[in-house]
Amino acid sequence: MRSEGSMLLIKHAAEIVTSTGTTARKGTDMNRLERIIDGALLAKDGIVEWVGKTAELPEISRENLTIIDASGCSVIPGFVDSHTHFVFGGYRPEEFFWRLSGTPYLEILERGGGILNTVKATQSMDYDAMFESASRRLDDMLLMGVTTVEGKSGYGLDFDTELMQLKVMGKLNAVHTVEVVPTFMGAHAIPPKYHGRGDDYVTFIVEELLPAVVEQSIAEFCDVFCEKGVFSVDQTRKILQAAGDLGLKRKIHADEIVSFGGAELAAELGAVSADHLLQASDKGIADMAARDVVATVLPITAFCLKEKYARARWIIDNGGALALATDYNPGSCFSHSIPMLIALAAIQLTLSPAEILTALTLNGAAAVGRADRIGTLEPGKQADILILKYPSYLFLSYHAGMNIVDRVIKKGQVVVD
Ligand code: NIG
Ligand code: FE
16 A cells, blocks of 8 residues: 555556666667556655556555546656757847848847847846746746756856856746756857857857856856857867866757868767757767767757758658757747747648657756656656646647647646646
């Protein structure tokens, strides 16, 4: 007889569908899901205890037990959005239309707009305004089933604002339902003060910003925008080597606009993930697969920039571990829409429903260093669970562009009803 603590029982789910394991799934293995018809799940104190068929449920005490009858619904793990820039000030709607009429993304940045526009607005924000706006964005993400999100600094580019962005994420992690993984991305653009002196800015990051970030324990990852005209491969290597020496895990914005060697560098350094990859070379992708670097593909950004999509199908077919994320930010991709991400992944990237689910759960968790704790529905994992409105997870792709998340459970508690 099981008892004590707060218990959650979900029963009669039309299906429970999940990846399994504690590391990213690679290649065709991304299709291997567990699919339990008329499924049940038992969680205790926020941790999954048992998953199986409703008919085989173990006997349980009714004390402190919340029961959900999920008849007609499917059940999957919470989504992990492993790449966003959700802490920012101001918006850039005019740039969206400039780009649509042909001005390239990097040209806007070179003219002092783009990321630098958001930097100005973010630097002029106070802590409370930054916290409140970011918190509201997390509320919206939760409604689409995001139970864990990675967020980057990189709209401060000065000592105080970079640290403030990370502290806001730390506070949100403590008080908001959505778990937040903070990434330091001081190397997001060269600030105007360092114009023409990129190496000096790199020195400032390595000698002043990184040590402060690590000393205050306010970031888990370090990321760099490795791109032509932004940070070179050598500058990226220098920053990420310093970050690794200080104990931070590494990510790279790699080969987004130009084929630049970012994927190769991610493999060389053993980064946790390399992201974007629109122009990644065959060798870069193969190196990443060989070194277990998660390939994080961000199709909403490619869609909004009218760029060609990253070769997600090719990455999986060549043994890579693929994650999908939104890249939510006020510039290249002002969208955190999980339904849109799934629609693009299904229709444009030609990923299977199983690959999409794995990419948004287990592999997303691996991309934020949490595959041992979240991303699947198995005993011992955190009970972060979505109940979908339809009887099969296939509706995630089939009901194109629609949010079919009905209820969200975080750490065993119903948080969206
Ligand atoms: O991932 N490419 C660099 N950083 C973001 C865009 C940031 C912005 O435009 O504000 C990205 O696309
Ligand atoms: Fe990004």
